Each structure stands twice: as C-alpha cells, then as structure tokens.
Amino acid sequence: MKEDNRNLLLAITLSVVVLLGWQYFYGVPQAEKQKQIAQQNQQAQSTPLPGQAVPAPGTAPGQPASAPGTAAPAALTAETREQALARSPRIRIETPKIQGSISLTGARIDDVSLKAYRETVSADSPNIVLLSPLGGPNPYYSDFGWVAGPGSNVALPNATTLWTADAQILRPGTPLTLSHDNGQGLIFKRVITIDDNAMFTIRDDVENRSGAPVTLFPYGQVVRQGKPPTLGYYVLHEGMIGNLGEQGLQEYTYDHVDKEPLLAPGTHGKVWKDAVGGFVGITDKYWAAAVVPDQARKYEGRYSSVQTGSQRTYQADFLAEPVTIAAGASGGVQARLFAGAKEVAAIDGYEKTLGIKRFELLIDWGWFYFITKPMFYVMDWIYKHVGNFGIAILVVTLLLKGLFFPLASKSYASMAKMKAVQPEMMAIRERYADDKMKQQQALMELYKTQKINPIAGCWPVLLQIPVFFALYKILFVTIEMRHAPFFGWIRDLAAPDPTSIFNLFGLLPFAVPAFLLIGAWPILMGITMFVQMKMNPEPPDPVQKMMFTWMPVFFTFLLGSFPAGLVIYWTWNNLLSILQQGYIMRKHGAKIELFDNLKGMFGKKPAVAAAVPAPGKPANSNKK
Structure with a gap:
C-alpha cells in the first residue's frame, strides 16, 4: 500500500506542479497587464513621440544590411498621428474589415485600423490601430520595391519618391495603380488590390526604355520602430514570425533579435537563404503584418534590429531572386501583404486559396497543436x-x-x-x-x-x-x-x-x-x-x-x-x-x-463497517 500511496501522491503532485508552473509562466494575471498595455496604446495615440529615421538601406543584394530598400528619409519632427498622416498625399483604403490609407510618398502602406475590433469591451472604445506612419507615435508600416545589383547606379524609387495614382480610394474589386518615371528610361508601375478582409496583392512591373538590360532584386518588408508593450508570456509568441520554406517556422522575440550576431555595423539579425514559399512578418497577440513573396521563387528572409536614436527599429523582410528586364521589354513580380486580425477562417483560407506555405502558423497554436486546432474547429x-x-x-x-x-x-x-x-x-x-x-x-x-x-x-x-x-x-x-x-x-x-x-x-x-x-x-x-x-x-x-x-x-x-x-x-x-x-x-x-x-x-463521525477479524481471532477480542 505504501507504494500505491507513493504513486497516487506522485500523480497528484505532478498535476499540481504542472498547473502551478503553467500559472507561474503563463497565467500571471493577464487582465492587469492587458489593461496597462491598452492604457499605453491610448496614451501613444494622444501623446506625440519623437519621429525617427528608418535604418540605413542595404548596399547590395545578398549582403548584410539594415534594410533591403533604398535611401532613408531624414528624421522627422515629433507629431501626432493625425499630423504625420497629413504630411503626405494619401489614397484611402476601405474594406469591410479594415480602413486606412496609403502614403504616395514612398508608396508605403502605413495606416491601417481594424473596424471590427476595439481596445476594450466598451462600444465607444477606439478601434485597434495596427499600422502607423513615420513621424507619429509607434511607426509601423510595410513597403515593397526594388534593389539594384552591385555596382549599379540605376535610380530606383525610394522612401521619398512621390508616386502618381489613378484613383483616390482602394476598395475590393477596384485596384489602384501607382506610377513613377525615374527619368533614365525606367517606368515603374505598382498595381495594388485588396480583398474583403486584409490581404493586399502588390504587382510591381518595370518597363525598360533605357536601351540596356537591367537587373533588379524585388523586396518586401514590415518595419516597426520601438519595442511595443508585450504580455511576455511563454505561452504566447510576440515578435518576428515567419515560415521560411524548408527551414520551417521561425519565431524570434524582439529581445532574441537584439541578441543575434551583427549583420552590419549597428544591425543585429538572422538571415535564411534560398527559401521557397512561406512568409515573414511581425505578430502581436491577435493581429499581425506579414509580407508574402512569390511562392515559386527563391528568396532570402531576414529578421533584424538596429538602434535608431533612443529606440530600436525592428523589421522582417524578404529579398527575392533577381529579375532581368531586357531593353524594350517589361518584367515584374507579385507579392502580398497581410495586415489585419488573425482570424482562423481568414488565415486558413489564405493558405488554401493563395497557396501560402503554412500560413496557418501565423496563429500560435502551441505544442498541443494536434488537440488545440481541432478543438477550436x-x-x-x-x-x-x-x-x-x-x-x-x-x-x-x-x-x-x-x-x-x-x-x-x-x-x-x-x-x-x-x-x-x-x-x-x-x-x-x-x-x-x-x-x-x-x-x-x-x-x-x-x-x-x-x-x-x-x-x-x-x-x-x-x-x-x-x-x-x-x-x-x-x-x-x-x-x-x-x-x-x-x-x-x-x-x-x-x-x-x-x-x-x-x-x-x-x-x-x-x-x-x-x-x-x-x-x-x-x-x-x-x-x-x-x-x-x-x-x-x-x-x-x-x-x-x-x-x-x-x-x-x-x-x-x-x-x-x-x-x-x-x-x-x-x-x-x-x-x-x-x-x-x-x-x-x-x-x-x-x-x-x-x-x-x-x-x-462537522464532528459527526459516520458509522464504519466492522473490520473482518483475523482467522482464529474473535470479533470482540478487543473488548475487555
């Protein structure tokens, strides 16, 4: 019986230890912390913060760099969100799930709010703001473009380029076309479409009238300035996330990226080469922004962080294999951006209909995936x-x-x-x-x-x-x-x-x-x-x-x-x-x-069944 008692105690103790460990690491009163995060977010929307310049651009494809884009804008003055939005001409975004705008300066998607979600349960609570422009509080945005090959001096659109648009609003079923002429014989066109949810499709084309072939590397990136408030639970991943082809799911917290080796002076990060399929992005608990390269082309995925003034800038990006455009010809690539709530039906639907490899992993189903997801369904x-x-x-x-x-x-x-x-x-x-x-x-x-x-x-x-x-x-x-x-x-x-x-x-x-x-x-x-x-x-x-x-x-x-x-x-x-x-x-x-x-x-002892006497021992042998 001693061994049985030991086993029983062990089973109970293990159950209690597991639950205690779960509570200690994951179940710390989340209501209090989420309340603090909501207060910080509300304060950020009303309190101006110093604007920061984006990190220095990459010098060439395949080389470590802070960003695969081109020249960064100068540091901006401190502004409110509204002032930062007013700095550039914009194209309005309107879908059943999100609203916002695209900046014609740099062709950035940097203004997205979620219509269906509010900061608290109150009906008059502000809508969740996901993406925000440079110069205002908590800059968080995505952009796409081209990087020239080593030694090339071709003029490419950059963060300060003012694009022209053929419409004033982007809606499902109504694409937006942006255009830019670099003055050297290259005409850049970007066609942006959006679905009823939160998936942007970006088609970048280049018409080459320069008289000589040109080789360009397409990129897409999600950039976030400053480390956002996080819940910090081990059960929940917040930070960089991606599924990089055969290299699988890669989840890095902000602190993890900060501790990675140097990719370039001042830039820490991690690079995965020759990936095919998948996505890279930045995730919060309930929403995310992720760029999706062409699922059939090789690309280099990267997470990085760089110190910019008093803050760090974090980004997840891809740099795809080169596209060579002959003289007198046109060429292009297609990529996507998801910027919205991580609704299970939408995420799974994109994986199935768009063929995005393991896009379902944008939602953190955890170790018990095989139980958790079927139970959710x-x-x-x-x-x-x-x-x-x-x-x-x-x-x-x-x-x-x-x-x-x-x-x-x-x-x-x-x-x-x-x-x-x-x-x-x-x-x-x-x-x-x-x-x-x-x-x-x-x-x-x-x-x-x-x-x-x-x-x-x-x-x-x-x-x-x-x-x-x-x-x-x-x-x-x-x-x-x-x-x-x-x-x-x-x-x-x-x-x-x-x-x-x-x-x-x-x-x-x-x-x-x-x-x-x-x-x-x-x-x-x-x-x-x-x-x-x-x-x-x-x-x-x-x-x-x-x-x-x-x-x-x-x-x-x-x-x-x-x-x-x-x-x-x-x-x-x-x-x-x-x-x-x-x-x-x-x-x-x-x-x-x-x-x-x-x-x-309560002190009333229940009647106990009489014990079976030992052989040869009378039942009343204990009586005097």
Whole structure:
C-alpha cells in the first residue's frame, strides 16, 4: 500500500506542479497587464513621440544590411498621428474589415485600423490601430520595391519618391495603380488590390526604355520602430514570425533579435537563404503584418534590429531572386501583404486559396497543436449554431465527457471495488500492523484477486491536463475568443472573472487587487471540486486526506486569474463528473460517501463497517 500511496501522491503532485508552473509562466494575471498595455496604446495615440529615421538601406543584394530598400528619409519632427498622416498625399483604403490609407510618398502602406475590433469591451472604445506612419507615435508600416545589383547606379524609387495614382480610394474589386518615371528610361508601375478582409496583392512591373538590360532584386518588408508593450508570456509568441520554406517556422522575440550576431555595423539579425514559399512578418497577440513573396521563387528572409536614436527599429523582410528586364521589354513580380486580425477562417483560407506555405502558423497554436486546432474547429462550429462561445465550451465539454466515458467508467468501477473491499483492507492492516512488508504483500494480493487498480482514479484527471492546456491556448490566443461574452457579468471569456468575494462581488465600493480577484465562477469551481472529492471514501493516509481536503481551496485561488472561459469549463466538467461518478458508483453497488464525509467534517463521525477479524481471532477480542 505504501507504494500505491507513493504513486497516487506522485500523480497528484505532478498535476499540481504542472498547473502551478503553467500559472507561474503563463497565467500571471493577464487582465492587469492587458489593461496597462491598452492604457499605453491610448496614451501613444494622444501623446506625440519623437519621429525617427528608418535604418540605413542595404548596399547590395545578398549582403548584410539594415534594410533591403533604398535611401532613408531624414528624421522627422515629433507629431501626432493625425499630423504625420497629413504630411503626405494619401489614397484611402476601405474594406469591410479594415480602413486606412496609403502614403504616395514612398508608396508605403502605413495606416491601417481594424473596424471590427476595439481596445476594450466598451462600444465607444477606439478601434485597434495596427499600422502607423513615420513621424507619429509607434511607426509601423510595410513597403515593397526594388534593389539594384552591385555596382549599379540605376535610380530606383525610394522612401521619398512621390508616386502618381489613378484613383483616390482602394476598395475590393477596384485596384489602384501607382506610377513613377525615374527619368533614365525606367517606368515603374505598382498595381495594388485588396480583398474583403486584409490581404493586399502588390504587382510591381518595370518597363525598360533605357536601351540596356537591367537587373533588379524585388523586396518586401514590415518595419516597426520601438519595442511595443508585450504580455511576455511563454505561452504566447510576440515578435518576428515567419515560415521560411524548408527551414520551417521561425519565431524570434524582439529581445532574441537584439541578441543575434551583427549583420552590419549597428544591425543585429538572422538571415535564411534560398527559401521557397512561406512568409515573414511581425505578430502581436491577435493581429499581425506579414509580407508574402512569390511562392515559386527563391528568396532570402531576414529578421533584424538596429538602434535608431533612443529606440530600436525592428523589421522582417524578404529579398527575392533577381529579375532581368531586357531593353524594350517589361518584367515584374507579385507579392502580398497581410495586415489585419488573425482570424482562423481568414488565415486558413489564405493558405488554401493563395497557396501560402503554412500560413496557418501565423496563429500560435502551441505544442498541443494536434488537440488545440481541432478543438477550436469543433467549438467554432458549435458557436455558429448557438451564437455563444460560452455555450460552445459547455457543449464541447459534454462531448469530451462522452468520449472519455469508457475510461472514466473503468476508473470509477475500480474505485467502487476499492470501497467494497475496504473492510478487508482494514483487517489486513490490523493483522499485520507490525509487519509492513507482509501488509503490503497482502494488500497487493487483494488488489490482484479483486482486479483493482488503486491509482485508476487519477487517469481522468491526468487526461484532462492536455485538454485543459489546449482550451487555455484557444482562449488565450484566438481572436474569436477576445471580448466574447457569456452571460451576466462575464463579458470576456478570455479575461478572468472580474468579480471578487473580497468586496462581496461588487457590493462593497472598493477595487480589489488582481491577486485577490477570486470571483463567483472560481468559487463555484472550488465547490464542485470539493463535492466530487467527497463522494469517495476518505483516504486512510493522513497526508493524502489533508491534500484532498485543501486541494479545492488551492485550485480556487489558482484559477482565479485564469480566463473565465477556462474556469467555466472546469466547473461544468466537475459537475458532469459528479453526475457520471454517482451513476457509475450506484451501478456497481458502491456507497456514495458524500453525506457521511460531510458529517465527519462537522464532528459527526459516520458509522464504519466492522473490520473482518483475523482467522482464529474473535470479533470482540478487543473488548475487555
């Protein structure tokens, strides 16, 4: 029995350690940190910040450089976002999902806001701003262009080039054509189209009237000045992201890029050569900007950072293989830019319809990808029929309970048998009270005869852990769960329950610190966990008994800062387990110990079945 106790304690301890580690590394009260980030973003929109120049350009294809583009503009003066936008003539962008503008100076896509998403759950909260122009707060933009070969002095469009446009607005189904004549016989044309979501298609063509062939290297890049506020959770990747052909997924945090070797004076970064297919970009928790090269051409992908004044500038770019345009001919390439919310249906749709290699990895599905993504699909399908992600979580939990019912049935059946032979177990302990070795051997023989697995009850809990992590990941990273309401006071399933028992759930007029946010749902979870544990016989070992008694309290505080959707799942799962366990125990004739255990807690000891006496020893031998 000692070995069985050790195994049981080990299983419980490992479960607690995993959840504690998860909470320590990933579940630090995110509501407080997200609130701070939202405040910083709001302040950034209203407070002017010093504008910075973009990093120095690359000198030649294939050589380490800060950017594959051309000459950088001079440093700009401090401006508000509105002032920075007004500095250049612009073409308006309007789609069902995004709005913004393209700067005709440099042909930059540097103004994108997300129509469907706001900073908070409030209906009058500002829309999320994704891309912003140079000179204003938090510059973040994308551009495309050409780099000349080594030793070439051909004049190419750069950051200060003023392009001409054939329209005043870019809409789905209405392309925009930009033009520039370099005065040396090269006519540059850029046709930009956009779909109903957030995918730009950029077709760059060059007409060569110079009388001599010209070789150019196409590039695309996403540039971000200053390190943005991040949540800093290990479970969530924020920073550079890309799938670079056969070299696969490459995720680098901002700090990681800063620590990479020098590519050029002042420029740190990493380069991947000869990639085919994929994308490179910069991702936040819920949105991203990523450039997509021609999926059939080789390219060089790169993440880099360079110090610009008091800030660092980060960028992800590609430099594709050269295009040679003969005299009197035209040539060009096509690339794409995604700048929007990481909606699962849209991201998966682009991978399928546009053939972007592993574009789905723009969403961080995590280690349990094989569980997380299918679970999301099921949950999303249910949501489309019931209209509430909280209800979808309840239905998925019910389906999982049905899936694991055979295993749970065996587990509870084993526990019921354990209860049935408890008098014999007590007799064995009395009979071999002074010989632990024989006691253990006798107990093991009893388990073998009765076909009992003493740790079978742990399996349902252990199997819940990967499901728990997968659901946590869904709630944490999928934008579909962001600001998704349930009922009552739960207005965001991805945020912790906002109530707290320490101010009587809002009845007392004072705010509660984040670490004391023990809301109504975590308390309900603790109660259901307590009831579930009390349905079983009390463990004979005092240490086990203490652990089982205090575990619901421990988990109540632990899950208080977890997303409300996860706590709702755990509570509902416990309730279903109680019903399931009660049914199976009655089916096998095992007594449900709930009420006796509750009586024992309040000083009324339940009647204990008489122990089976040892052979040759009368049942009343202890009486004087």
